[in-house]
Amino acid sequence: MxxxxxxxxxxxxxxxxxxxxxHQLLLRTGMISQLAAGVYSYxxxxxxxxxxxxxxxxxxxxxxxxxxITMPVLQPIExxxxxxxxxxxxxxxxxxxxxxxxxxxxxxxxxEVVTVLAAHFIQSYRDLxxxxxxxxxxxxxxxxxxGGLIRVREFTMKDAYSFDIDEAGVEKSYQSxxxxxxxxxxxxxxKAILVEADSGAIGGKFSHEFILPTESGEDTVISCxxxxxxxxxxxxxxxxxxxxxxxxxxxxEIATPEMKTIEELVKFLxxxxxxxLKAVLYAADGKFIFxxxxxxxxxxxxxxxxxxxxxxxxxxxDAEVTxxxxxAGSASPVRLKGIKVVADDSVNSGTNFVAGGNKPxxxxxxxxxPRDFKAxxxxxxxxxxxxxxxxxxxxxxxxxxxxEVGHIFVLGTVYxxxxxxxxxxxxxxxxxILMGCYGLGMGRLLAAAIEQHHDDKGIIWPLPIAPYxxxxxxxYRDGTKVGEVAEKIYxxxxxxxxxxxxxxxxxxxxxxFNDADLLGMPLRITISPRTLEKKSVEVKWRSEKESSxxxxxxxxxxxxxxxxxxxx
RNA sequence: CGGGGUGUAGCGCAGUUGGUUAGCGCGCAGCGUUUGGGACGCUGAGGUCGGUGGUUCGAAUCCACUCACCCCGACCA
Numbered sequence: 038m039x040x041x042x043x044x045x046x047x048x049x050x051x052x053x054x055x056x057x058x059x060h061q062l063l064l065r066t067g068m069i070s071q072l073a074a075g076v077y078s079y080x081x082x083x084x085x086x087x088x089x090x091x092x093x094x095x096x097x098x099x100x101x102x103x104x105x106i107t108m109p110v111l112q113p114i115e116x117x118x119x120x121x122x123x124x125x126x127x128x129x130x131x132x133x134x135x136x137x138x139x140x141x142x143x144x145x146x147x148x149e150v151v152t153v154l155a156a157h158f159i160q161s162y163r164d165l166x167x168x169x170x171x172x173x174x175x176x177x178x179x180x181x182x183x184g185g186l187i188r189v190r191e192f193t194m195k196d197a198y199s200f201d202i203d204e205a206g207v208e209k210s211y212q213s214x215x216x217x218x219x220x221x222x223x224x225x226x227x228k229a230i231l232v233e234a235d236s237g238a239i240g241g242k243f244s245h246e247f248i249l250p251t252e253s254g255e256d257t258v259i260s261c262x263x264x265x266x267x268x269x270x271x272x273x274x275x276x277x278x279x280x281x282x283x284x285x286x287x288x289x290e291i292a293t294p295e296m297k298t299i300e301e302l303v304k305f306l307x308x309x310x311x312x313x314l315k316a317v318l319y320a321a322d323g324k325f326i327f328x329x330x331x332x333x334x335x336x337x338x339x340x341x342x343x344x345x346x347x348x349x350x351x352x353x354x355d356a357e358v359t360x361x362x363x364x365a366g367s368a369s370p371v372r373l374k375g376i377k378v379v380a381d382d383s384v385n386s387g388t389n390f391v392a393g394g395n396k397p398x399x400x401x402x403x404x405x406x407p408r409d410f411k412a413x414x415x416x417x418x419x420x421x422x423x424x425x426x427x428x429x430x431x432x433x434x435x436x437x438x439x440x441e442v443g444h445i446f447v448l449g450t451v452y453x454x455x456x457x458x459x460x461x462x463x464x465x466x467x468x469x470i471l472m473g474c475y476g477l478g479m480g481r482l483l484a485a486a487i488e489q490h491h492d493d494k495g496i497i498w499p500l501p502i503a504p505y506x507x508x509x510x511x512x513y514r515d516g517t518k519v520g521e522v523a524e525k526i527y528x529x530x531x532x533x534x535x536x537x538x539x540x541x542x543x544x545x546x547x548x549x550f551n552d553a554d555l556l557g558m559p560l561r562i563t564i565s566p567r568t569l570e571k572k573s574v575e576v577k578w579r580s581e582k583e584s585s586x587x588x589x590x591x592x593x594x595x596x597x598x599x600x601x602x603x604x605x
Numbered sequence: 606c607g608g609g610g611u612g613u614a615g616c617g618c619a620g621u622u623g624g625u626u627a628g629c630g631c632g633c634a635g636c637g638u639u640u641g642g643g644a645c646g647c648u649g650a651g652g653u654c655g656g657u658g659g660u661u662c663g664a665a666u667c668c669a670c671u672c673a674c675c676c677c678g679a680c681c682a
Contacts, residue, residue, distance in 0.1 A: 049631065049643065050617045054675050064616095074674065128606095129680070146682090180606080180680055187682095194682055246682095255681085338679080351607090351679065444682060478682030512641065547642040554642090565641065575641095 038081075038505065040540045040552075045080040047552050057253045059487040060185025062496050066556055075182025075190035077480075082556070085504040087193070087479055091172055093224045093501065094195050094477060101217040103168040103197055108150045110174060114140040116149040120455050125348055131176045131190075143176035148452050148474060151198045155470060156458035162202045165460060165470065166210055170197035172479070184253060186484035187440060193480060199473040202460065207447055207471045214475045218247055218443050221477070226499025227486055229442060232258050233268035235339050244446040248439035251488040256441050259421045263432035270436065271339040273421035276428045277331070280311045280387035286403040288371070291391075293400045297366030299332045302400065306391060309333070314384065314392040314404060316368035318358050321347040324377065325361055329370045329412065330419060331383035331390075337420035344379060344416050369393035370410040371401055380412035381419050440485045448472040496557030497579050500603050505538040507596065508558040508579075512546050512565040523564050526574070526592060533593035535600075554579070559603070560596065578603075 045067030054071075055061040063069045068083035079087065095105065114132060117123035123130065123142075131143040144150065151169060159165065172195045182188050199210035215231070222229040227249055234246040246269055248258050257270040268274070296302045303310045313332030319341070320326070326345065330336055342350045358365050361376060369392050370378055384390075384406040392404040404410070423436035450469040453459065459467045483502075490497045500506065507530065511523035527539045538558055540549050553561050561584075563575040568586065576596070577584035587595050 046615090046632085048616055052616070053611080053618090056676065071674090126680095175682080177681075181676095181678085183676080188680095189682095192682070196682085349679085441682065476682050481682055514640070545640050545642085545644060547640085547644075550642045552643085563641080567641075 038538050040538060040542055043081060043538070045082060047555055055185060057184040057187060057484075057488070058491060059187065059253070059484040062487050062491060062555075063185050063484065066496065069186065075179060075188065077186065077189065077191075079480075082504040083483065086483055086498075086502050089502045089504075090225060090479055090482055091195075094172065094221055094479070097217040097220045097224070098168075098170045098195070098197060100220075101168065101213045103170040103217075105171060106154075106169050107171050107173055108144070108147050108154065110144050110176070112142050112144050112150055114142050116153065117142055120149050120452065122149070127348075129177050129179065131178050145175055145177040146194075146474075146476070147171070147196055148198070148448070148472075149456070152452040152456040152458050152472070155198075155200055155453070156456050159200060159458065159460055159470060162460050162462050165200055165202050166206050167200040168197060168210060168214075169200075170195060170475075184255075184484070186480040187253075187255070189480065192478060195477040195479065197475040199475070200458075201471045201473075202462065202468070203471065207449075207473055211445065211447055211473050214445055214473070215245065218445065218475070218477070222247065222249075222442070225482065225486060225502050227442075227482075227489060230258060230260075230267060230437075230439070232260075233272050234444065235269060235272045235343070244444060246441050246445075247443035249442050249485040249489055250437050250439040251485065252438055253488055254439035254441075256439055258437050258439055259423070259425075259434045260437070261427035261430060261432050262435055264427060264430040266427055266429055268421075270421055271337065273434075274417060274428050275419075275421045275425040275434065276431065277334065277383045277386050277419065278311075278426065280309070280331075281389065283388055285388050285405040285408060288404060288409055289402045290394055290396075291400055291402050292398060293367075293394075294398045296398070296400070302391065303332070308391065312387070312390060314370070314390045316370065316393055318353040318361075318363065318365075318368065319350055320353045320357060321345045321350050323349075325353060325357060327363075327368070327370060327373060327376045327378045328380075328418070329378060329384060329392075329410070330381035331386060334381065334383055334419040335422070336381075337418055340416075340418045340420075341379065344414055344418055364393070364395050364397055367393040367395060367397060367399060369395040369401060370412070371395070371404060373410065378410070378412040379414045379416070379418065380406065382415055382417050383419060384412070384415065440481065440488065442482050442485050443475075443477045445475045446473060448474055491557070494551070495555035498557045498559055500559045500600065503536075503557070503559050505536040505558050506560060506600060507535055507537045508553045508556065508561045509537050509539045510549050510553055510561055510563045511540070512549070512563065513543055514566050517566045518569060519564055519566060522569060522589070526562075526564065526589065529593050530596065533597065535593060535596060560599070562596075 048065050051061050052064045055064055068080055070078045132140050175194045176191055179190050182190050201207045229247040229249050232246050234244045259270050259273040260267040296305050299310050299315050310333040315330050315332045317328040317336050388405050389403040392401050394400045425434050453469040458470045462468050511519050513519050530537045557579050559579050561577045568574050573586040573588050575584050576587050
């Protein structure tokens with residue numbers, strides 16, 4: 038491809054709206070263009086790269102036994118009402134009305150449709166196991182699109198669905214997908230880590246996420262450097278330890294003037310925060326919830342949400358707190374009546390805690406569970422952080438931020454039961470099909486790849502997903518043969534099946550080199566009077582500092598070898 | 606939805622105690638000189654100052670409403 042013909046231009050300045058590095062680079066290279074919040078056009082360079090990622094994904098899906106299909110984006114809302122997700126996904130679902138005023142949804146994912154499809158065609162255990170997948174556009178009205186391609190409202194996703202007759206079969210399907218995912222990231226030249234995850238709104242038994250570590254990531258991964266335990270912070274369990282375990286003493290009110298936060302209280306009383314109980318007030322689907330947790334631990338709202346089985350969870354407003362007769366800054370589970378209490382199991386990790394007094398400027402000493410207060414639910418609702426200790430081996434956790442680029446679930450019979458997707462087993466009995474689902478965001482993977490592979494000059498494409506393998510960069514000079522030779526080399530390389538982006542612009546060397554670095558094709562070939570004297574061209578990997586000379590004679594062959602060697 | 610911010614040329618910005626022809630840099634077009642890390646000169650094109658309504662002799666500038674986009678939180682590939 039000639040740069041003078043390529044649709045899309047590089048730009049020197051960083052667009053003001055872009056904060057994330059991948060977003061900045063995608064815009065500066067002219068790969069994407071925004072139409073609305075979370076809605077983008079993909080220009081030729083981005084599209085080529087996406088196609089390469091698709092090819093890899095498709096290949097691995099096929100190898101894992103998947104069959105490619107395409108399902109409708111336009112879906113009757115009744116399907117979503119039947120699964121219950123019209124409610125649970127609520128505003129995320131894009132809906133529209135057809136001319137007969139029937140409501141349709143633009144598919145945010147395809148569990149409903151694929152289950153209906155499976156129900157149509159699967160009758161016997163002989164039809165199973167089966168894995169179907171598609172690579173296709175999804176629509177989600179995200180509350181907040183962000184970071185360029187990292188979180189968008191219209192995006193291409195590879196989604197696969199497995200169907201099995203029993204647990205053992207599900208396990209097998211799940212494992213083979215897991216391996217396919219690992220292959221995909223490796224083949225794209227990306228380092229993804231496998232973490233245990235919360236299964237979220239899709240529902241189901243257990244799940245894993247693949248996270249690409251990068252600073253601008255939305256997720257936090259907690260891992261144990263010793264035993265290898267790795268989980269999303271949303272899900273991670275940890276050892277909360279034991280704190281002072283003295284004999285329970287009688288409760289006692291103490292004056293704590295102006296002490297509203299745990300921090301202030303701890304300073305004032307000169308005790309560790311782990312010796313206090315913190316109250317956090319929530320509204321869960323509009324109902325008031327009193328949460329108690331040890332003072333040194335943050336609440337994990339995902340775990341809390343799961344414990345409450347609620348759709349919507351938010352902090353209670355000041356007005357709601359006051360309405361319940363609770364004194365903010367001194368809220369207490371002791372002597373609380375008529376309010377649902379959820380306690381983190383850390384309330385059992387010690388004795389004689391300091392808790393709120395539910396009176397202004399007052400706290401209570403020597404609070405013990407369950408002697409002094411009751412909880413409707415006691416479970417793990419604490420958020421794991423770096424330096425917490427591993428529940429398995431007691432080592433301190435480390436944490437890393439990253440972007441979720443893949444998520445796999447075991448669904449069980451959640452959808453098959455709702456949509457009557459059954460099969461006849463070997464004994465002639467009807468049973469619901471066991472399902473799994475496996476998602477992978479294509480555009481997000483592209484963005485994450487850039488996040489992981491760039492420097493201050495621009496992108497450094499991993500070879501397998503680079504839009505072009507080679508950046509051909511002649512430095513024109515009047516009265517020399519540079520132009521002529523470049524044209525010839527361009528034709529030869531293309532003829533040899535190499536992917537070449539030919540910078541045929543009449544620009545100064547500085548401009549060309551800077552664009553070469555910005556665009557980040559893996560190999561740069563420079564032709565100048567200087568190299569021509571030696572009947573050579575200069576070859577340089579974008580990822581490396583040093584360049585070398587290669588003879589023009591047999592160049593295509595030599596480059597192919599370099600590329601083949603790099604691909605291994 | 607809650608909190609914060611920004612809308613002036615394709616991009617980055619200035620101009621905002623109201624004052625007439627709205628500027629600068631990059632980019633773009635033409636000509637010339639240049640050429641191994643974003644060269645230089647000259648000439649030129651390009652603007653509903655996000656929108657609507659108001660105040661005023663006069664609004665990019667003041668007021669009201671509104672829209673869009675970005676960032677932080679709840680959601681997710």
